[in-house]
Amino acid sequence: MLRQLLLVALMVLLTACSVSESGVRYISTPTLAVDRLAVPPLSDNPTQLEAGSFIYKQVCMACHGDIGQGLTEEWRLEWEEDYNCWQSECHSPSHPPWGFEIPTTCCPSVSGQGTLMRFDTAAELYTYLTETMPWWSPGNRSTQEYWDVTAYLLNQNGALPAEVELNAGNAMVIQLRPASSPPGDLLPAVIILVAALIMAAGLLAIQNRWYEKSSP
């Protein structure tokens, strides 16, 4: 009897918990809107990728998007009244001294298929970033910060595993583009070459026969 009572009490308790849990979820869902412009604080002992992600969000995200999509219309909508960056107070041609004019080419995507294809190696991307980014003040980050943000971009593009720390020692050998075309691409060319050689050998044989026959 006591066991049965305990069992019933436990079931009532569990039901109450799940109801209150779903109740909390129901109440909190509408307020869960993610602030995509927010930069989460950096932990005490960050990995290179965490540090790179932090710099990206702090410095690069405004122009290149929260997931590297570039300054797309969808991303610009996050900026609400500054939606039209080119005409906003701080980025128009008549910007105040603390602003800067935003280029019409702003801003390319830096993550996703086909991006960063102009760079052969991680070292090339790193050099480009140190010399040209952030666009309004190139070179304004520390050397380590440039390595971190380069590592972050590479990782986002599947070109750097999380366990590899990017630095001057390995950046030259980390490829962004496949070094050469894969063997599959060469197969049709090889078949055509072999066929041409067989045909040439056949023609030679016919020619030899013809000479043999025609010579006295």
Ligand code: HEC
């Ligand atoms: C004010 C806007 C702005 C900010 C901030 C900015 N960039 Fe850029 N970025 C640009 C523009 C504009 C270009 C295109 C430049 C060009 O093509 O000459 C560009 C180009 C790039 C490219 C080359 C993309 C390609 O494939 O051609 C990379 C990579 C890049 N930025 C990374 C970064 C990183 C990393 C940061 C932060 C450290 C950053 N950018 C900050 C505006 C910005």
